[in-house]
Amino acid sequence: MNRPLQMSRRALLRGFGVGAAGALAYAALGACGSDGGNAPAAGGDPWKRFQGTTINFISENTAPSAAIAANTKPFEELTGIKVNIQQMELTKLVENVSLDLSSGTAGYHVIYADPYQVLAPFSDGLVDLNEFIGNDEFPQPPLGLEDFIPSQLEAAGRFLDGQKLFALPYDTPTMIWQYRADLFEKYHDRMADDLGFDPTPSINITWEQYFQIADWFNKNAKDDVPYGTGHQAKQHDSLQCDFSNVLWAYGGDYFAGGQQLGTLGTKEPGKSTLASDAGIAAAEFYAKLLGIAHPGSRTWDWDGVGSAFQSGQIAMCPNWHEFAAGNEKALPGKVGYAPLPKGPARSANIWGGTGIGINANCSEAERGAAWLFVNWATSPDTQFMCLASEVGGGTPTRTSVYQRPEVEEAKKRPSKLPNILTADAVNEAWKQENIGLRPKVATWNELDTALFTELSRMIAGEVKPDAAMRTVARKFDEINKV
Template identity: 25%
Template sequence: MKMFRGKKVLGAIAFAAALFSSTAIMSTALSSSAMAWTLEEAAQPYKGTSIKAIFLDRPGYAAAIKLLPEFEKKTGIKVNYEIVPYENSRERQVLDFTGGGEIDVVLTDVVWIGEFAGNGWLEPVKTFTDDAKLADPKLKLDGFFPILLESFGTWGDEVYGLPFDNYSGLLYYNKCTLQQAGFDKPPATWDELLNVYGPKLTDQANRKYAFALQSRRGETQSADSFMRVLWPFGGSLLDDKFKSNLNSKESQAGLKFRQDLMKIMPPGIVDYDHAEAVNALAQGNVAMITEWSAFYSTLADPTKSRITDCLAVATEPAGPAGLKPALGGFSLGVNAQSSDAKKAAAWLFIQWVTSEEMAKPYVEAGGVSGRTTIYKDADIQKRYPFVQPMVASWDGGVPDFRPRFAEWPELSEVIAEWGTRMMLGNVSIEDGAKSIGAKVEEVLGQAGYYKGDKPLRK
């Protein structure tokens, strides 16, 4: 009996040894395979292929353009790009999708993902990650900030794009101006910004203002202005049943606060887009702005900004509901209607430009990477003061800062129209909120959200 047990033990040991040896061989083979993968080899079948991307006139895209020659040299793939104003970029792509056009690299805003993925215009990332010839073993989807991959690249349970040009709302301020007014730090809350800092930093006679909130009619009004003041005050556009929440006590408090900000902002603020708000701070005409992290490189550029030595960055101010900063950004995905060769070439570009390997060159060229590792780099933290407040915002941000569903573009137009009327004083906050809410519910009702035809969240 003992001998039998001994034979069993020896047999088990032999089996484990064989299994270990087999596993080691497989592991070595896989490791060798992973080490053998190169961008150059993966791109060889697509050498000479031309693809087209949609870019914006923003620092992150200028950074990508600076890096493009390296990709083209390694792969032989030509990346053409069209620079489109943000306000026209969705329409430009939708026309391309419905007309069977030429765009291969799709730029998807956080609020377009439902429309683009829901209509089958985006190729699932799985198509490429399942292909060993195209998938870089070092891709690491879990290397992106979860809030970014979820918000900008994912619809349902499927990933359709990789985070590329991603933003947190930050407070940029002129520390010299604040110091001259007696402040040694930025406002911690929105209430402080308005009621403590605002009066001391506003000098209308000399056209100097405490703050500028970009509010031009369009997506800038609906997202960067209107939505920005809801969450910190505990409000929201919709409740958990997708009914309007704009006339709640909290939402009304946020919208009223925005109206009160008008007295410390420049005249004509409803015509300010991002460029105007950034320039107002850069030229010393306003002391503070809440803007996207991507604009740090513009404000830190001495050829574009007069306040480079005085520029400082913090998280957005907190409201009664706590720190609820704006969340924005884009992913890059592949057009599902492109040819197989162009799909592969587009994927290789997207995978490369958003990779961990390219994160540091991208940041140094003026972009904002969605990768976590790059922001642990002590050198990057020291050179780019926006990093720490941005990471703090992403770690505790607002995933549904704007609702991610296909109907958003239509709702955005409604919010932009009535939001502008509110700021101009052409309609009361209460009546404007009721008008927006009624139209929102009409649109969502027609889309089937209240009949159970569509899920409330994706």
């Protein structure tokens, strides 16, 4: 069995700076590691071929992983394979994956391969899944690859090469406008009279109007809600995500290749375009918006702003649509969902989907067992289980799941599948003209850090927006050696 060449430690650590804390965290993994697994059994049930093997799955703290971790029994009964699932914050995951891939062994066999922070920098350390797809010795994806949403298969699974497939789409969080529908209904007429436009959230509302709505809540609705808007503006990846929606809406982008770099990606993105007139205009508006947002915004990531919304601290926010499950528990029937506002160029809704892949350092048995798990975890039945899970709520990446009658029925309240209440907003956000795709480049981890570090200084008032964008563009060019 041909296996990719092991990635050099230097190449991996260049993709992500690994500190002492990460090294200690990785060292603790030894207790979880496999000893190489059993040899695959010949013949018989292909799902039982690797029974007795133990595999480890590393994942970000996500809805589908929470659902699967709470219900691994169906997979273990189907395969005889034991699966351990370790969930953590994304930055720590990237650090641990970097250490694992560079070790020459496989402490983690199945990897949550974020397209930007794992797949692009570390694709050489992942198995090309074509090793299994079309191979009669292994179970094939139910309904074929055609059942995956095509744009998500490309964005989550491929890098540089349109033939190689490094991951199968696993989750598909997308940032949309989440708002207190009860408060918008209560104050609708007063807001409309004062502001001079219909404030009902929709893709037709501009970001400038969003600002005016937030400011109106700040000044007129303190008895019901402290602040009109909140944001995930912590000095963290979340700040980059929050800002990207505004950047693209204003017609700016990271590189001249624009959204095309979010699919197959590139090794040479060229000079950064962040300091363009559109990029600076976006930064100026974002700084103004954060100036009236809940002051906790500068300390919040997506979980922080989600908790603030659910506890009644803010009337609206941009956040990942999968927070709907928690919204419906905390504020049943009081929340509405819409695509994000539009800027001078368009409405842009950042897509945060991710696939799961296989560590190329795996032994033969671990490799086969990992494929069985990747295949099972992304199957329509498992995705529906995650969607319906009380602890999960992940959104399917399979077209067939959305076509199930029980899913269609759940689009209206009362809904047994609360994330599907966002379906209309998310489907609009997924349209080619509205989706927001970050550039898939091997240096993204360094670029991301440079961006959110300077943005944090900007919203703290330490630097002006135009200077911040010029600094970030210069750092991008230095990182990419342009």
